[in-house]
Each structure stands twice: as structure tokens, then as C-alpha cells.
Amino acid sequence: MSGLYIGSTAGYSGKNMIALGIGLWLQKNNVNVGYCKPVGALPIERDGKMGDEDAFFMQEILGLDQDPTLVTPVLVTKDFKSRAFSGQCQDLMQKIKESFTQLDSERDVTLIAGSGSMYSGRYCGVDGVNVVRELGCKCVIIDRFDRELKYDYLAVMREALGENLIGVVLNDVPESYRDELDNHLLPFLERSGVKVLGVIPKDPLLGAIKVSDLAERLNGKVISAHGKSDRVVENFLIGTMQVENFLTHFKKHKNSAIIVGGDRSDVQLVALEGGCPCIILTGNLYPNDIILTRSEVLEIPIIIVREDTYSVAKKMENLLTRHKFRDAVKIKQGAQIVSEQIDLEYIRQQLGV
Structure with missing residues (x-):
């Protein structure tokens, strides 16, 4: 079987971006990709x-039109979980193998996307480790930097998958971590038999979100400069x-949305005049007429939300970490980064295509 499983150490690690980057590159090199x-x-x-929503999106970008019931043979619904936890889900792996065999028969290589981490789905026997073993496919694992990298996990994956593991990709790595990575972590992984296929540096654009999407996710509404709701927020x-004090910090974070109480017109005005992408007013408090007028003139949207500043900040942190890789600009940027930072030729050689 000519499959390449794209897994990760945790959810929201960049599987879609890297799978697309690999798939688009293979297609450019005349490989028939499923x-x-x-x-x-x-x-x-x-x-x-x-x-599956991600599967529909990926097929669209890769120009595929495969039967969704074959593409995703196991769908995790509330009913599925209820049956699985009570031991009523049998032969799921057989269903996966049959679907994969049918899809792969007409392709040079089939990209197999993981869901969550490599151990997600263990409760019903369809975790990534088990899928790789049962399909006998090759595997690339992504580890996204989150205060540190999960080096222990990667070493365990080498033991669990053996020769099926082609290597790992370290994603979203900040420049400040590079010395530790080069001097300690990369030599450790090499000694552990884990090949690092690439290190993708942190890129603010890939974690960015449109103002309109941000308002929706925060259960708020845009009240001004509606025509600029497609502006992008990076932080x-x-x-x-x-x-x-705010002005000092603001000068260092020009592409940041400003979260501020609706009664702080002084900070709001500074943020508007400084050209921030948008202002998020908390506490369901509307700004005064001067702020609204400047917002329209400067074409900087204002979002009103009900929650307090701290709660909104926590939500923002999660959103920017987990926002889906969907926009055309992000797809182009992500594909370019993957082609530049990952040893795709080595992956191709390992797949024999």
C-alpha cells in the first residue's frame, strides 16, 4: 500500500497545512495523489x-472528488461515541482498510490524515499508531511548539512505529528557541533514530484570523467600518x-487587535490613531461618537462583546492557536513554507514514487 500518514503529537499542530504542502508538491512533480x-x-x-469538514476542504484544494463515505469511513458523532464506549463498535479497522484499499488502487500515493494526536481514537482501536501499523503505511509526525517541543513523545513514536516512521516535522518554532533546538534537541533526536525532516519557523500570518471571523467566534458583532471586516488579526x-504604558507596548505590536473596556476612550483613540487592525470592546459597552467617527474615517472595525476583558483575552489566545487553515492566502503561504523547509525529496524517495 502506498500511503503516507500525516500525524501529530497533539491536535491543531498543522496537519492540514503540511499535508497540503506535501500533496501539492507531489502533484507538481506528476505524482497522482489521493x-x-x-x-x-x-x-x-x-x-x-x-x-468530515477538513476532508471536504482538503479534497477541494487538491482537486479531488472522491466519495466522502470512503474518504472518511469512521465519523465521530455523539451516537458513535455512545456506542463505542459501550463496546458496540466492531470491525472499524477493517472498514478503514477496505476504504483505503479502494481509494488507493487508482493512485500513486494516498495522503492519510490523522485526527487529534497519534493516540486519539484509542478507545475504539482507530488511533494513529494502530492505523499506521494495520495499513503498513509510512508516517510523518508533526510536533508544534507549545512552550517546548514534545521530544519524549517523538522518541516513543520511533519505538512504536519503527521503520514506518519516515521522520518528524517541528512546527511553529520561535527564533528564541533555535539555540536550544540546534544544540540539544536535534542531536538528541538524531541519537534516538528520529529523522527531523524540517523545522518550520513561527509565522504570524498562518495563525491570523479575519475580523469578521473573530467577531463570530467571540459571539460579538462589528459595529463600524464593516467594509474592512476582512482585515487580518495576527495577535x-x-x-x-x-x-x-499602553503606547509603549502598542508600538511593538502593530498588527494586534486591542482588547479594551468600552469605557476606556483614551486607549481606544490611541489604538485607532496607531492603525491597529481592529478594536474589541468588552462589557457590552458602546463607544462614544468621537470614537465611532474616527473608526469610520480610519476604516478600523470595532467589535462589541458581552464578556469581560480577561475572558475575551483567554478566548483570543485559544482562537489564534486553533484557528483553521482555510484562507487562500494562508494556503499559498503554507505550501511555500512546506516546500522550502521540509525535505520533500526525501519523503518522495521513501514512498518510492
């Missing part, structure tokens, strides 16, 4: 057929400090 996602955690219906800054 796609499947054996276990789907985001069930949706399209054209009368149930499938956020909390405007609870005195204006002088």
Missing part, C-alpha cells in the same frame, strides 16, 4: 452525503494599562 481521513471528528453533510494586546 487523500483520506480515516477518522473524522467534524461531521457535516454535503450533497446528501456525510463526511492581541490588552488595553487595561495607563495610556503612556
Whole structure:
């Protein structure tokens, strides 16, 4: 079987971006690429057929039109979980193998997308480790930097998967971590038999989110400069400090949304005049007429939310970490980064295509 499983040490690690980057590069090199996602955690219906949201998106970008029931043979719904936990889900792996065999028969290589971590789905026997073993496919594992890298996990994966593991990709690595990576972590992984296929540096654009999407995710609404709701937010800054201190921080974070109380017109005005991408006003407090007018003139949207500043900041942190890789700009940027930073030729050689 000519499959390449794209797994990760945790959810939201960049599997879609890297799978797309690999798939698009292989297609450019005249490789007939297929796609499947054996276990789907985001069930949706399209054209009368149930499938996984990520799988539909990936097929669209790769120019594929495969049967969604084959692409994602196991869909995790509430009913599925209930049956699985009570031991009623049998022969799921057999179903995955049959679907994969059918999809792969007409392809040079099939990309197999993981869901969650390599151990997600263990409760019903369809975790990534088990899928790789049962399909006998090759595997690439992504580890996204989150305060540190999960080096122990990667070493365990080498033992668990053996020769099936082609290597690992270290994603979203900040420049400040590079010395530790080069001097300690990379030599450790090499000694452990774990090949590092590439190190992808942190890129603010890939974690960015549109103002309109941000308003929706925060259960808020845009109240001004609606025509600029497609502006992109890369980070956020909390405007609870005195204006002088806020201005110092703001100059260093120009592409950050400003989260501030609706009663802090002094900070709001500084943020507007400084050209921030948007302002998020908390506590369901509307700004005064001067702020609204400047917002329209400068074309900087204002979002109103009900929650307090701290709660909104926590939500923002999660959103920027977990926002889906969907926009055309992100796809282009991500594909370029993958082609530049990952040893795709080595992967191709290991796949024999």
C-alpha cells in the first residue's frame, strides 16, 4: 500500500497545512495523489452525503472528488461515541482498510490524515499508531511548539512505529528557541533514530484570523467600518494599562487587535490613531461618537462583546492557536513554507514514487 500518514503529537499542530504542502508538491512533480481521513471528528453533510469538514476542504484544494463515505469511513458523532464506549463498535479497522484499499488502487500515493494526536481514537482501536501499523503505511509526525517541543513523545513514536516512521516535522518554532533546538534537541533526536525532516519557523500570518471571523467566534458583532471586516488579526494586546504604558507596548505590536473596556476612550483613540487592525470592546459597552467617527474615517472595525476583558483575552489566545487553515492566502503561504523547509525529496524517495 502506498500511503503516507500525516500525524501529530497533539491536535491543531498543522496537519492540514503540511499535508497540503506535501500533496501539492507531489502533484507538481506528476505524482497522482489521493487523500483520506480515516477518522473524522467534524461531521457535516454535503450533497446528501456525510463526511468530515477538513476532508471536504482538503479534497477541494487538491482537486479531488472522491466519495466522502470512503474518504472518511469512521465519523465521530455523539451516537458513535455512545456506542463505542459501550463496546458496540466492531470491525472499524477493517472498514478503514477496505476504504483505503479502494481509494488507493487508482493512485500513486494516498495522503492519510490523522485526527487529534497519534493516540486519539484509542478507545475504539482507530488511533494513529494502530492505523499506521494495520495499513503498513509510512508516517510523518508533526510536533508544534507549545512552550517546548514534545521530544519524549517523538522518541516513543520511533519505538512504536519503527521503520514506518519516515521522520518528524517541528512546527511553529520561535527564533528564541533555535539555540536550544540546534544544540540539544536535534542531536538528541538524531541519537534516538528520529529523522527531523524540517523545522518550520513561527509565522504570524498562518495563525491570523479575519475580523469578521473573530467577531463570530467571540459571539460579538462589528459595529463600524464593516467594509474592512476582512482585515487580518495576527495577535492581541490588552488595553487595561495607563495610556503612556499602553503606547509603549502598542508600538511593538502593530498588527494586534486591542482588547479594551468600552469605557476606556483614551486607549481606544490611541489604538485607532496607531492603525491597529481592529478594536474589541468588552462589557457590552458602546463607544462614544468621537470614537465611532474616527473608526469610520480610519476604516478600523470595532467589535462589541458581552464578556469581560480577561475572558475575551483567554478566548483570543485559544482562537489564534486553533484557528483553521482555510484562507487562500494562508494556503499559498503554507505550501511555500512546506516546500522550502521540509525535505520533500526525501519523503518522495521513501514512498518510492
